[in-house]
Amino acid sequence: MDLQEKTIESRKVYDGKVIRVRLDKVLLPDGREGMREIVEHSGAVAVVPVDHDNRVYFVRQYRKPLEKLLLEIPAGKLEPGEDPQECAKRELAEEIGFTPGELRQMSFMYSSPGFSDEKIYLYLARDLTRYRLENDEGEFLEVECIPLADALDMVLDGTIEDGKTIAGILLASHFLSL
Amino acid sequence: MDLQEKTIESRKVYDGKVIRVRLDKVLLPDGREGMREIVEHSGAVAVVPVDHDNRVYFVRQYRKPLEKLLLEIPAGKLEPGEDPQECAKRELAEEIGFTPGELRQMSFMYSSPGFSDEKIYLYLARDLTRYRLENDEGEFLEVECIPLADALDMVLDGTIEDGKTIAGILLASHFLSL
Numbered sequence: 001m002d003l004q005e006k007t008i009e010s011r012k013v014y015d016g017k018v019i020r021v022r023l024d025k026v027l028l029p030d031g032r033e034g035m036r037e038i039v040e041h042s043g044a045v046a047v048v049p050v051d052h053d054n055r056v057y058f059v060r061q062y063r064k065p066l067e068k069l070l071l072e073i074p075a076g077k078l079e080p081g082e083d084p085q086e087c088a089k090r091e092l093a094e095e096i097g098f099t100p101g102e103l104r105q106m107s108f109m110y111s112s113p114g115f116s117d118e119k120i121y122l123y124l125a126r127d128l129t130r131y132r133l134e135n136d137e138g139e140f141l142e143v144e145c146i147p148l149a150d151a152l153d154m155v156l157d158g159t160i161e162d163g164k165t166i167a168g169i170l171l172a173s174h175f176l177s178l
Numbered sequence: 179m180d181l182q183e184k185t186i187e188s189r190k191v192y193d194g195k196v197i198r199v200r201l202d203k204v205l206l207p208d209g210r211e212g213m214r215e216i217v218e219h220s221g222a223v224a225v226v227p228v229d230h231d232n233r234v235y236f237v238r239q240y241r242k243p244l245e246k247l248l249l250e251i252p253a254g255k256l257e258p259g260e261d262p263q264e265c266a267k268r269e270l271a272e273e274i275g276f277t278p279g280e281l282r283q284m285s286f287m288y289s290s291p292g293f294s295d296e297k298i299y300l301y302l303a304r305d306l307t308r309y310r311l312e313n314d315e316g317e318f319l320e321v322e323c324i325p326l327a328d329a330l331d332m333v334l335d336g337t338i339e340d341g342k343t344i345a346g347i348l349l350a351s352h353f354l355s356l
Binding site for chain 2: 013016024026028036037039040044060061062063070072075111112142155161166174
């Protein structure tokens with residue numbers, strides 16, 4: 001069976017700063033018609049910064065959709081045309097004030113493929129040099145440093161709740177053979 | 179610093195079947211005002227079904243936002259008021275046709291906390307009994323069975339691209355001490 005869904009009609013329903021929303025009328029594999037609600041996003045990078053003592057730098061920030069603070073690895077949206085590797089370096093500098101000597105792409109992930117095209121590139125940063133502590137304008141966060149082994153426990157016991165952070169910490173544990 | 183963002187004004191911009199979108203004007207920690215675009219979602223469950231031979235059942239389905247087929251663990255949206263455990267059982271029956279003798283919540287994750295409130299409950303299903311193969315009306319997918327060790331390799335080499343599936347396979351490997 002050909003599972004592809006051909007677009008019959010596409011309508012923009014919201015055009016925002018971070019997201020755009022469109023409604024696609026599609027032809028389903030059985031010949032019937034269906035509707036797909038799609039959130040367009042420019043993509044993002046997330047970085048697991050691990051220092052010489054195997055400690056990970058996190059940021060704690062308020063997430064309005066959840067109305068609570070969340071512990072996450074440093075991350076940020078890709079600017080139009082920006083190279084993910086450059087974006088990773090920028091976010092590290094802006095959010096935790098470090099320059100990585102080594103930056104390795106571990107993987108990438110689609111965060112919510114059912115309704116969004118958001119793609120997140122996951123990096124491992126090592127050989128960290130303190131650069132300066134400069135927060136993005138309009139970005140409010142606290143930096144927190146946690147041993148990787150403890151962070152892994154926090155993923156397994158549910159203390160860490162952010163998807164890209166769960167994936168990032170588990171991947172970093174594999175790549176660093178913890 | 180109090181990082182909370184208080185809502186000054188909230189406006190619905192889209193009310194769909196799967197998502198609702200609203201635009202919140204907020205008071206930032208420094209006293210200035212900002213806007214937050216928020217995608218509301220009813221939440222979902224995702225299940226790693228592992229059989230007696232440590233093989234995982236996946237579904238391959240077309241994801242319109244990406245315009246391609248994606249290999250994912252069985253998953254689905256929560257109905258209003260539905261218990262996540264019941265939803266996990268329902269999706270297992272509907273998507274791969276199995277009833278689990280053991281169903282254990284491994285964790286949960288926020289898929290895109292920057293712009294969405296979607297929360298995904300992650301389950302591990304064991305002791306699988308074939309029930310029947312019945313696909314959801316309007317759901318088109320192919321079932322695929324892959325040894326857990328191979329699935330883990332596919333996460334590490336980037337073949338598996340879906341966030342909840344990456345987290346689910348890595349978590350299942352830990353819980354089953356692979």
